[in-house]
Amino acid sequence: MDPLRQSASPCSSRPSSPKTPPCEMLGYVGIEAVLDQLKIKAMKMGFEFNIMVVGQSGLGKSTMLNTLFKSKVWKCTLPGLAMPTPQTLQLKSVTHVIEEKGVKLKLTVTDTPGFGDQINNDKCWNPILGYINEQYERYLQEEILITRQRHIPDTRVHCCVYFVPPTGHCLRPLDIEFLQRLCRTVNVVPVIARADSLTLEEREAFRRRIQHNLRTHCIEVYPQKCFDEDINDRILNSKIRDRIPFAVVGADRQHLVNGRCVLGRKTKWGIIEVENMAHCEFPLLRDLLIRSHLQDLKDITHNVHYENYRVCRLNESHVLPHGPCWVNLAPTPPGPSVAPGPSKACTQAREDSDDN
């Protein structure tokens, strides 16, 4: 990943036009050592990532998570007879800390069992929206405290992976309803689940149809076009956009193929290798979520979605009841009550609210 891209500044996704021309360097100063410092600090602090998986039961969400993070993040439960399908959607969160090469990642996984399983699935997206907004609210409450913590615990959902059942036809009305509502609140990455039921041609046709559906209904999935910063981004992201939704297969068992140990599913007619690009697009999903765009996901969540929420919330703040540490952020000029050193984003938001 391009190190220059990895800016710690929360405003990195805002196109900022540097008005100051770069000045000539007369010698080696050592500015780039800053990157090392940042890296060391980040590694000490660790990273956080919150991911939510949404989809009908049986589409392999838990398996996919295990495959993604190569660990038993989620116990694959096969509900027995005793446990009936939950009548209402219940969200379950699990937090793990996984470590690789000295980098610690605090991973929070939210599952949504019972989504779309009922006969009447009206408003089944409301609990999910509620949960996401609740995380935003928590963060907001922390942020407007007078004495804030050094590092606000970030429980906001950075990415929502939506599992589309592989019918082979097109998006179902339930999918469209859900995606329409959620793409405005959170980064949504749709994937074609259980893609081993589609042949390659069927996959392509299905994908095209889904893309067409998404365009028709103005559903902007991650990576959103409007947040591309520069030409490199655009090229990279359009390649990704072309392949969205990825056709993925999840597996948590290992099998022997040609002397190698691979993750896959063993059927009577062959072994489906999960990490083989010819078989499925799981590597693309993994790269997108973890290897290349993880920070971007977090940035967009923080800078765009969270800000949107905050703006709405502030505008309504005169309607909603005051919380325990509620600070009046009504359109008055920033007084000393506001904690010093807010990020530029906060100021800008306030200006926006002033304008409104």
Next chain:
Amino acid sequence: MIKRFLEATDDTELNKFVKDFPGSESCHQPEAKTWVSRPQVLEPKPQAPDLYQDDLEFKGPSWPQPSDSQQYFSASAPLSPSARPRSPWGKLDPYDSSEDDKEYVGFATLPNQVHRKSVKKGFDFTLMVAGESGLGKSTLVNSLFLTDLYRDRKLLGAEERIMQTVDITKHAVDIEEKGVRLRLTIVDTPGFGDAVNNTECWKPVAEYIDQQFEQYFRDESGLNRKNIQDNRVHCCLYFISPFGHGLRPLDVEFMKALHQRVNIVPILAKADTLTPPEVERKKRKIREEIEHFGIKVYQFPDCDSDEDEDFKLQDQALKESIPFAVIGSNTVVEARGRRVRGRLYPWGIVEVENPGHCDFVKLRTMLVRTHMQDLKDVTRETHYENYRAQCIQSMTRLVVKERNRNKLTRESGTDFPIPAVPPGTDPETERLIREKDEEDSLKGPILMGVPVPAAADAGDAAQNPKTDEGDPLAGFQSWIFKSPLHPAQAGPSQHQLCSGPCSYCHFALHPCCLPRDSEEIKFNKSMAAIWCHCLYFYQPLETKKILGPTFERVLKEGAGFWLLVGKTFLSYDRFQSLPRIQSGLSITLTTALLSRA
């Protein structure tokens, strides 16, 4: 036997035919000698008698030519009357050709006769496929019957799907194989389970099935029963998604709503996404859940205890494969050097017809080769009869309700639901009634027939209904009354249909005894509700009110007919014997459209 016949080829039959004429068999009875001395027809002659020519395609063994056999007949002993000619059954002939005909009556060929008749008629089969979209229903249907029913199918876009409600579509196709014709009707349910809110999306399906039953109900009781079209759904393949953990709430609700109406065969669709242990697990789970929710799916009949072990094992395996894990394919791929129906994946090729890959072969065998007739039988005997019984019961319940109602308004017990009679008696009517009574008691029970001499009068009455007090008889002409049934030859005590006196309508006579002739029926057109069906058949369509005196007149002319009063059918006699018939009587007549015009 029938099954084996279908799989036999003509050649094997011919060989057997040849073998049946061993020239060297010597230990025969005298009668059998004639058998042997017949000319050995080794090759089927094209001049086989026409009787068998057009039945089946096989170039069957031909009769010995009359000219040839003449000399034989005259030469040898006279043919015993029971000596059968060369049997056209070939190897299916249950009798050994050398058997003594005197020992056997010969009716063991009855199954063959039935078989040939039904082959002539052709078979029909209605199959319904239900399940969410995208589970491979159309592909499976195409694979099962090797047709392309859905060739011009256009998939709906997402926008259209949002507005979609559950539809019922029918595709019919005629398939012929080895001379056997099958008229296959596939009933599809697009839109099932696709919406966001799927409450009661099985209702259109249930209503469709009930509609077919009702239609058959009416047809069965109609005049012309020769060409009844049997549109009843014989089997419903319900597709369960392989992605869920067993049955979904929607699956459970659908099956519970339909298991009393149609044979449900659950199918685990798109089974190529599952590994073998997953298939096993899912099947077991689904079977457990089916039992847990009390869903009665189609049960395979137990095989006879005297069948061989192989067959029993097969049967057992079949029973344990529910739900069938199937894969369908519209494309042909190259696998292991052969061209097979299958799906080509980067990691391998799935063959549809490989029993090791999926249960498609089992399903096809079950559906077409072994259990098709049983499915039809169960539909006819169980589901249809249940529907019919329910229909009757609901009618009876209404009758009982009305009876109870009457008990409240009248002091004397009545056993049929005449609605409240307006007060005031017309002495004239009473007189008429009394007269009637006397007349009829002299006449005795009316068995058959329409008093034809009265035709003219009744016809007039029909044409001039307005002559009577501006009465609502005007509508009479529009009623169509036709006898739905053919009369029995026997007298009133023999009920062809309900085999016994009906307890609902207390008749002595029965519809079987009603006139058959169309002339008489025309005559009946203007008459009041004519006959009784013991509440079996028809649903009332309209009600018309008729004033007492006019009604009496009509009745007088139409003596011998039946009256439908309320929801009870009464014989004319019975009606007359009611103490309550008074003038100003307002009898609500229910008319029924008894059969198609």
